[in-house]
Amino acid sequence: MFGFISRRLVMALVVMVVVALISFLLFRFVGDPVNQMVGIETTPEQREALRERLGLNDPIIVQFVRFIMGAMQFDFGNSYQFKQPVADLIGKRLPATLELSLVSAIFALVVGVPMGVYTGLNRHSPLSKFFLSVSLIGVSLPTFFIGILLIFVFSVTLQWLPSFGRGEVVEIGSWWTTGFLTLSGLKALILPAITLGLFQMTLIMRLIRAEMLEVIRTDYIKFARARGLPNRSINFIHALKNTMVPVITITGLQLGSIIAFAIITETVFQWPGMGLLFLQAVQNVDIPIMAAYLMLTAFIFVVINLAVDILYFVIDPRLRTERSGL
Amino acid sequence: MTDQTLNTGEEKAKGRIARILDSDIFHSFIKSKVTVLAAIVTLVFMLTALLAPWIAPHNPFDLAQISILDARVPPVGMEWSDPRFLLGTDDQGRDMLSGIMYGMRISLAVGFLSVGFAAVLGIFLGLVSGYVGGRTDAIIMRIAEIQLTFPAILIALLIDGVANGIVGNLDREKWAIWILTFSIGLSFWVQYARTVRGSTMVEKNKEYVQAARVIGIPSFIIMIRHVLPNVMGPVLVIATINLALAIITEATLSFLGVGVPATQPSLGTLIRIGNDFLFSGEWWIAIFPGLALAILVLAVNLLGDWLRDALNPKLR
Numbered sequence: 001m002f003g004f005i006s007r008r009l010v011m012a013l014v015v016m017v018v019v020a021l022i023s024f025l026l027f028r029f030v031g032d033p034v035n036q037m038v039g040i041e042t043t044p045e046q047r048e049a050l051r052e053r054l055g056l057n058d059p060i061i062v063q064f065v066r067f068i069m070g071a072m073q074f075d076f077g078n079s080y081q082f083k084q085p086v087a088d089l090i091g092k093r094l095p096a097t098l099e100l101s102l103v104s105a106i107f108a109l110v111v112g113v114p115m116g117v118y119t120g121l122n123r124h125s126p127l128s129k130f131f132l133s134v135s136l137i138g139v140s141l142p143t144f145f146i147g148i149l150l151i152f153v154f155s156v157t158l159q160w161l162p163s164f165g166r167g168e169v170v171e172i173g174s175w176w177t178t179g180f181l182t183l184s185g186l187k188a189l190i191l192p193a194i195t196l197g198l199f200q201m202t203l204i205m206r207l208i209r210a211e212m213l214e215v216i217r218t219d220y221i222k223f224a225r226a227r228g229l230p231n232r233s234i235n236f237i238h239a240l241k242n243t244m245v246p247v248i249t250i251t252g253l254q255l256g257s258i259i260a261f262a263i264i265t266e267t268v269f270q271w272p273g274m275g276l277l278f279l280q281a282v283q284n285v286d287i288p289i290m291a292a293y294l295m296l297t298a299f300i301f302v303v304i305n306l307a308v309d310i311l312y313f314v315i316d317p318r319l320r321t322e323r324s325g326l
Numbered sequence: 327m328t329d330q331t332l333n334t335g336e337e338k339a340k341g342r343i344a345r346i347l348d349s350d351i352f353h354s355f356i357k358s359k360v361t362v363l364a365a366i367v368t369l370v371f372m373l374t375a376l377l378a379p380w381i382a383p384h385n386p387f388d389l390a391q392i393s394i395l396d397a398r399v400p401p402v403g404m405e406w407s408d409p410r411f412l413l414g415t416d417d418q419g420r421d422m423l424s425g426i427m428y429g430m431r432i433s434l435a436v437g438f439l440s441v442g443f444a445a446v447l448g449i450f451l452g453l454v455s456g457y458v459g460g461r462t463d464a465i466i467m468r469i470a471e472i473q474l475t476f477p478a479i480l481i482a483l484l485i486d487g488v489a490n491g492i493v494g495n496l497d498r499e500k501w502a503i504w505i506l507t508f509s510i511g512l513s514f515w516v517q518y519a520r521t522v523r524g525s526t527m528v529e530k531n532k533e534y535v536q537a538a539r540v541i542g543i544p545s546f547i548i549m550i551r552h553v554l555p556n557v558m559g560p561v562l563v564i565a566t567i568n569l570a571l572a573i574i575t576e577a578t579l580s581f582l583g584v585g586v587p588a589t590q591p592s593l594g595t596l597i598r599i600g601n602d603f604l605f606s607g608e609w610w611i612a613i614f615p616g617l618a619l620a621i622l623v624l625a626v627n628l629l630g631d632w633l634r635d636a637l638n639p640k641l642r
Contacts, residue, residue: 030491140624142574145616260477282487
């Protein structure tokens with residue numbers, strides 16, 4: 001187990017270095033950082049002085065090491081468009097994105113797992129067929145169009161739920177803001193969370209269904225039935241437990257995509273998260289924000305991947321013995 | 327194939343059609359009503375897109391034909407509608423139906439081009455990786471693994487942003503479609519490469535490849551002419567499913583405002599324009615292009631699902 005995890009750690013480190021290199025190259029070579037920071041009336045001498053002060057004349061390796069050092073303290077300089085430190089900008093918006101992602105991941109799991117178990121056990125029931133058709137449509141509708149449809153039905157026509165923003169937020173400590181504690185904050189969460197979680201929900205449902213179909217045919221389930229165990233304990237304890245390894249892999253990886261897909265949902269609902277910030281940065285070629293966002297999401301993805309790898313050992317005891325020698 | 331080689335050309339051609347009609351794949355196609363329907367829908371959409379300049383009732387790009395007085399006309403069946411505009415008009419008086427036809431053209435073109443680009447790149451890297459092996463293989467597969475850590479949409483968004491930064495604002499419009507194709511293609515190659523690499527590693531140890539190598543055919547020719555045809559089956563399935571994904575990705579990027587420019591609206595651009603009018607009651611400007619997009623993607627997805635099952639020998 002230790003060997004396996006440490007190999008994974010090395011891979012994670014490689015990913016981070018590669019992403020850092022890409023971010024650095026972006027920062028250094030897409031457009032001239034000095035041109036982005038100064039106005040037209042700046043003299044060439046002033047530009048050269050700024051260039052020297054920023055260390056852009058140093059050898060590339062030195063600059064890269066400095067960039068990594070800065071990145072470790074989350075120092076990416078100032079945004080070109082806002083003229084503020086990137087760390088502050090992203091820090092202010094991080095809570096919004098994390099809360100949205102968390103709620104939609106929970107939604108996807110809480111709805112997707114029971115639906116998957118049901119459709120796996122009752123293969124031919126009309127309700128299963130209905131769930132499956134809905135899931136196919138869910139996969140085919142682009143996220144942003146689902147959001148638009150939800151807004152059209154629940155905000156424009158029925159006027160039940162707000163269509164944009166986070167509602168009222170409460171500050172916790174000096175830097176975290178939450179929408180969980182106010183009614184308008186919770187109402188504002190519903191539509192974006194469903195939009196963001198729907199794709200993951202259908203994916204989890206299909207996955208669990210496929211796994212359940214395989215597991216309920218195995219001998220140990222037949223034996224459990226023969227022993228006369230109650231159906232509920234067979235289905236949910238013995239069968240579901242054994243579908244969990246692939247489910248955790250995919251769900252873990254999907255958590256990463258939720259954060260990436262939040263870019264789209266945040267745009268549709270004007271949710272003030274870091275995805276919206278990143279999108280504005282892409283449109284305005286604001287490289288420091290792009291680089292910082294890239295590093296941050298890469299870090300989150302890598303941590304999630306590692307957590308998934310470690311969870312394998314917790315869930316599947318076979319892996320502990322088989323791989324311990326490696 | 328081999329027992330037919332003695333026949334004349336004509337018989338061969340007739341035999342081919344008969345063979346297609348008699349094949350397992352055709353039978354499973356005809357048997358599944360949903361698949362036939364999906365194929366028809368896809369075909370109709372493609373033909374509409376291809377023939378848009380000739381069959382569309384209006385030309386949404388011809389300034390002489392559009393009038394601001396026709397702006398925001400609701401679709402036929404609603405109050406204040408106009409029989410000239412079946413699905414209504416947008417904020418500038420452009421016919422929605424024609425707009426969707428032209429938009430479909432761009433969506434499908436970008437979809438096909440980027441899938442083609444991804445496939446060629448992925449197949450090439452997969453072939454080289456599987457056939458050459460060793461360090462080349464390790465490097466290509468590590469790059470693929472790193473890229474797989476990130477969702478495709480994020481990579482496409484990033485490449486698009488960077489490319490636009492390099493091209494600069496002035497040429498942005500001219501290059502937009504190519505940048506879009508490039509960025510979507512580059513975010514989808516991994517799947518092809520991994521699949522092709524796997525099958526290449528199996529094929530490379532078979533006798534026909536060894537025989538070709540013994541008689542001194544260069545590696546490159548062996549890869550292209552002998553290995554490639556034998557690893558194409560799964561590629562076709564991936565390409566079909568990826569076409570749906572690529573169309574969604576293009577629509578998403580255009581919706582986010584980083585895709586094609588407003589002068590050449592794709593379906594995603596049309597939805598973005600319509601989104602601004604959702605609250606003032608002009609729902610058709612966003613909903614109709616969205617439905618067209620959803621139906622197209624659904625049909626292509628269904629075809630892909632069927633193809634995957636039909637080509638999978640385990641399920642026969």
